[in-house]
Each structure stands twice: as C-alpha cells, then as structure tokens.
Amino acid sequence: MCVAVPAKVLEIEGTRALVTVGGAKLHAQLELVPETKVGDYVLVHAGFALQVMNEAEAEETLALLEEARQLGSI
Amino acid sequence: MSPEPVIKLAHGGGGVQMQRLIEQELLPACDVEHGRGGEDAAVLPGNGQIVVSTDTFVIRPAVFPGGDLGKIAVCGTVNDVAMRGAKPHYLTLGLIVEEGTPLSLLRTVMTSVRETCAEAGVALVAGDFKVVERGSGDGIFANTTGVGFPLLDPAPSIHRAAPGDVVLLNGPLGQHGLAVLAARGDLELMMTVESDCAPLSGLVAEIVAAGGAGVHVLHDPTRGGMSAALNEIAGAAGVSIEIEETSLPRDLGVEGGCEVLGLDPLQVANEGKVVAIVAPEVAETVLAAMRGHRYGGDSAVVGTVGAGPAGRVTMRTIVGTRRIIDPPSGELLPRIC
Amino acid sequence: MAQSELRQQIERIARDLTKKAAGQSMRFMEVCGTHSHAVGRYGIRQLLPENVALLSGPGCPVCVTPTGEIDWALELAAREDTVVTTFGDMLRVPGSKENLADLRARGAQVQIVYSPMQALETAAKHPGKQVVFIAVGFETTTPPVAVTVRTAAERGLENFTILASNKLIPPAMKLLLASGEVQLNGFLCPGHVSTIIGMHPYQEIADEFHAPCVIAGFEALDVMKGLYALVAQVAEGRADVENEYSRTVRPEGNPAARAVVDEVFEVADATWRGLGLLPGSGLALRERYAAFDAVKRFNLQPSNAGEHPLCHCGEVLRGVLRSVDCPAFDHACNPEHPLGPCMVSSEGACAAAYRYERPLAGPIPDTGMPEGIGGPPTAEEVAAAEEAGETL
DSSP states (O other): OOOOEEEEEEEEETTEEEEEETTEEEEEEOTTOTTOOTTOEEEEETTEEEEEOOHHHHHHHHHHHHHHHHOOOO | OOOOOBOOGGGGSSSHHHHHHIIIIIGGGSOTTTSSSOOSSOOOOOOSSOEEEEEEEOOSSSEETTEEHHHHHHHHHHHHHHTTTEEEEEEEEEEEEETTOBHHHHHHHHHHHHHHHHHHTOEEEEEEEEEEOTTSSSSEEEEEEEEEEESSSSOOOGGGOOTTOEEEEOSOSOHHHHHHHHHTOTTOEEEOOOOOOOOOHHHHHHHHHHHGGGEEEEEOOOTTHHHHHHHHHHHHHTOEEEEEGGGSOOOHHHHHHHHHHTOOGGGSOOSSOOEEEEOGGGHHHHHHHHHTSTTOTTOEEEEEEESOSTTOEEEEOTTSOEEEOOOOOSSOOOOOO | OOOOHHHHHHHHHHHHHHHHHTTOOEEEEEOOHHHHHHHHHTTGGGGSOTTEEEEEOSOOTTTTSOHHHHHHHHHHHTSTTEEEEEOGGGTTOOOSSOOHHHHHHTTOEEEEOSSHHHHHHHHHHOTTSEEEEEEEEOTTTHHHHHHHHHHHHHTTOSSEEEEEEEBOHHHHHHHHHHHOSSOOSEEEEEHHHHHHHOSGGGHHHHHHHTOOEEEEOSSHHHHHHHHHHHHHHHHTTOOOEEESOTTTOOTTOOHHHHHHHHHHEEEEEEEETTTEEEEEEEEEEOGGGGGGBHHHHTTOOOOOOOOOTTOOHHHHHTTSSOGGGSTTBTTTBBTTBOSSHHHHSTTSHHHHHHHHTSOTTSSOOOOOOOTTOOSOOOHHHHHHHHHTTOOO
C-alpha cells in the first residue's frame, strides 16, 4: 500500500486544496501538511495530502515517465 | 410556478395521452419515409445478407459528459453492426420509462437519438414505448436493434485474427468509463474527461475501403475495455496477441484519473473505439485511412498477432518487460490500498 | 527503435545489480501491496538474476484483516438503518460466507468511497442513518482516518462510527525475521508508509537482525533502485536503513500526521490473518473517541471465524509460499472464485501474481510442492470442503 499520487496544488481554500494529477483534478485535505503552498507538489492518498514533495525530483520523475510513455511505435 | 412535467402511467396506457406523447416527443426522431406511418411494422427494401444486432442500455446517470442514454443507445448498436464490416441502415428503439421521470430527460434523450441517427446515416423505423410504475425501473431503459448490409464477404470476425496480423486502435482508451464514473459524483473527482461515445459506421467504411479482404477483425472494446476485447479475439481465433504499452494513444485526463483511483485504463469501457486487426500488407493503408477520419486522428499500430500460446494476451511494458493482460473480473472498483 | 531514457536507466541498474549480486543467493521481501502491484505491473522479476529473489509479504491490509472483522462489516451492512462505507478494495473480500457485494445485491446500503471524509459527509447528510466506515490500512491511511474522526467529534456527529482495523507494519516485519521461518537478507520498505513514519522505525530491525532496510517508491525505476541498494548492502556486508524515495520521504517522516494519529488512536494488540496475534501491531480508538467505535456502539462480538480449508493465504503472507506454488492457485482459486483475500484484493500477492505473472510460456509446471501440501484440489474437494463448513 498505498495508491498515492503526486499532485500539483492549484488553489487553496482553508484546509482544502484543488490539485491536479495529469489531466484530472480533485480536492485534497491539508490538515496533515498545513505548510502547503500553491504550486507545491504533494503526495495525495485517500483525499489527503500526506507530504510536500521535493519539486525538482518530482518533476524529474514525471519527465522520465513522460518520455518513456511517448516513445513508441512499431 | 408549475412543477416540472413528468412521465405518468397514463402516458403508457395506449390512449390519447400516449398518442400525443408519441407524436410530440418520439415521432420527430423517426424516419420520415418509413417510421411515421403508425403501422404495426415497417416494410423495408433489402439487399441479400443482412447484419443484425441488438443491445439494451441501462446507463446511470442518463446524462454524462460527452453524451447521454440516447446517443449511446444509437452508437452502441450502430457500432456492433459496423464491427461486422457492415453499413447500418435501419434502427428500432424500445423505451421503458419509469413513472415520474422528467419529460425534459426524455426530450434530451430523443434529441440525441435523432441527431446521432442522422450522423450515422441510419433511419429509425420502428419503436415502442412503455411506462412502468415508480420503483420498477430506474429512469429510462432503452433497447435498440440495428439492421445493416455487409460491405465485405467474408465478414470480419473475431475468429479471423491470424499470426502476423497487425493490431490497430483509433484513439486513447478509458474515456467513456471514467467520464461516467466522474458523473456519478460518488468519487468527488473532477475530470475534463468526456465520453468518447461516437457512431463508427463512417470510420469502418473507410477501413473497409482501404483494407478490403485484409480486414480480418473489427471489435469494439466496450464493457471490460481493451483487455476484454483482446482476450475475446485471442480466444476465438486461437492466437496470441501482444501490444506495446508505449504505442497506445494517450489521454492525460484518463491517465490522471486512473492513477488517482488505482484503475487500469485497459479495463475501462470505451464507446467510440474500434480495434482493427488487419493483414500486414494493408496495415499502412488502413492506418492512413483511419487517421484521416474524424474519429481516428490518433490512430496507431498498437500490437501484433502471434501463433500462440492460443488465447494469451500480453503487453510489453514501458520498461521492456512483459505482462499478461487478463480480462477484468467483476465490476471495476477504485483502489486505495 | 530508440529506447527511452527510463528504459536505459533501468537496464543499466539491472546489469549493475546482477554483477553486484554475483556469487551470492539473496532473498528480499517487500511488505507493501502497492509494491506487489508495481512488481507485477512492470515485470520487475524479469529484470532480476536467478540468484536474487523478491518475496511478497503481509503488505496488503485487506488481506491481513481477520475473517471475523470482515464478518462484522457484513453484520453491520445487513442492518436496515446502516450505511457501510468502504474503500473499493473491501467489496469482494470474502467473510465466512459472503462479501459486501453479495449483501449490496440484496439491498444493503454499501457506499464505496475514495476518502474517509466522504463517509463523514454521508453521515452529515443522513442523520437518520448509522454510517460506519471500515477503516483498514497501514500507517499511510491512518492519518486521514484520524483527521476524519477528529472532525466528526468537532462537528458533533452522532451517527458516525468506524470499524478500527488499522495496523502497523514494522511489528510484522520483526515477527517475520524473529520467527526464522523465512530466510531473508533484507526488506524493501513501503514508500508511502515511510512518508509518515520516516526512517527511524526500521533502525531496530536493521540493527537487531542485521537486515538492510531500503525505502523505495513505486515506479519501476524506484523499485530497481531500491533493490540495487539492498543487493549492494548485502554484498558489502552492511545493514543500514536507506532512503531511495527522497523526493517524497523525509528522514523524520511527517510528525504532524503522527501527532494526529496519536491524539485519536493508541497502540494495541491486533490479530493478523496468517500471522496470528501480534502485540503492539494495531490501533484502537482512545477512550475520549470511544463514541466513534463501531464495536462498542453495535456491541459486536468477537468470533472464531477461520479460513477456507484449502486456502494457504497465511503461508503466502508469511513469505513461505509463493503464490504460483500454492496448490489452489489458478485451479480452485482465481479472481472469479477467490478462496481468500490474497486473491480477491487487487493488492493481494496472489491477485497480482495472477494478473501479471502467470508463466508467460505456458501452464505452471508440476514442480516440488512445499512439504505437507498435496496436489491441486479438485473441484469436488473444494465443494466438499465448503459444504462441510470446515474451518481451520
């Protein structure tokens, strides 16, 4: 376990953030990482942000994945 | 302000109210030449072999991003007929409506029926309308039966995939299933994903024109998604199929939604996709024809057919390893753990 | 065809790992259902040399929930006035006789949620109903549940309770090594659990058992990096706690999350399916939150419900039996007809193995079964066992 995804924070309203994962948007509760700022990458699980991620490393991973998925034709 | 008009039992009673409802709400979608005469059945010109399919639609919610019950009721059957390499001509529509259903919903559905029939080039020639007591149904159920005429002989068939064949797909997977899931509102997921629900008769006509007898299989990955469809083909034809994860056309909204919910896009339903399995010598021409069509802009070669083990479907992952693609089991459930 | 940077990196690590491990037999265990899933999804075992084995341990929280607790969920779902809210994972897990999906088909109110907060909202919207949330999960899921219970208290909700089945993973890791049942060289540690607990809890495991513990993420590259680090430690005779998921895991974990958990829950003993009673491995609601305890509110009685007689989930969970070696695997037991949670939960080792790893070249060969276990049970044997209502 567990299914958790890196999500970028778009908006914050009180204890709730609007975040984006690829093309999907969802809400994430921020009680566990109150220091979250708009633009941060957070790990989201069960509707909650669990940790603010290291942005540079998160983007590097996403870029690697993106390249791997694009490259392909028979 | 008067309350919103709803369907009542009287509307299904065979009397004046039913007649009026049929004239006002249902007949406008029916074919002018064959579908409005009030006869017990339509007498239609034929053409040798006929291709027939029927399907019943119970989708919830009835309206979702990218479509509604009416659109999917037409597309589902039009596409099934098209999957045998046929041109759909005629459609019938049976409706079962629960008492209390808003009239506005019926109108939305019928408008979509009319528009989608027009796009698909099919005539709605027969129909039926029943109203059931509140609690006996769940809004609106629809059944459509489609009749078409073959464009190819022998017709494409799931049994005809042969080793060496090329597997083509007309666009990204998972849009319909996710759009419906999001529309159910249970999961609080906002997505920009819209159902891909579309009538594919035109696309199929292009495929057939380009590939002729080299078009061995046409199959739409509806419930159960691509994994169900490929397993059906591999099992029926006694072949193996391998697809390349890196060649699958992509939709970032679907990818994001599936990541969040722990779903596999290969198992999510589609309503505007066709898997075309063709002889290698026509693959390039067919692909070009698909890419030139409105519903095939993202078409790609996604795999190949092998000699066995029979029935086995595998995928080469983005990291070069292989995994088995099984048909999904049971309903599609989001995971958290 | 050009290869992606990702694929080149992974192949490079695979080669380095093979070189590093040469001449030694190594066995590692992952204790996280999502790792099981990732290993299958990316075919990780195909990248490992023959002398490096990766086992799946008790990392599926649904799999280790005792049958009796699942029966409690079913008992609650059968009540007219009760809505059972649950993660999707639980829907088809078999209790003694049925599962939540069966009850739902007969009219029980079962709501699938992605977040425990949705369960809270259901309770708020339907004050006339009892809403129970089935709280299953490890340290990743517990903080969201804790916040939800605390919020329920703040809002004064009187119709909301939880079935508290959350567990802690380090005690299970210790037990596995202490039992001596499985020879293990080290653990691939759960990346998302570690975002909460940090590196510290693994230190005693590394020290006491001389077993390297490497925290890894869930992408293919993450898992390979984690495995390489384990191999390197063993080859070099080290036994440290290492963090290979630094983009998400901080050494101190998330203290704020642990504080919320500590406010709402206290450590308790817990029974794990297949492992038995593990002291200090579970969480119970503290006295001041007792009003949210479904066991108390509904007076649920402890049960001795056991497993299906032909189910070997316990051995799979303890790492002494590979899924593909279980006599029931792909015979009597498959996703359509699961004998135990390891197969029905999409997290379970057996479900993952069934989906991703049934031998690509043909049927499973009849090679040496572990001692004490006969050949695959026939359909008649399964039916007879079920009819006799036998339990272990």
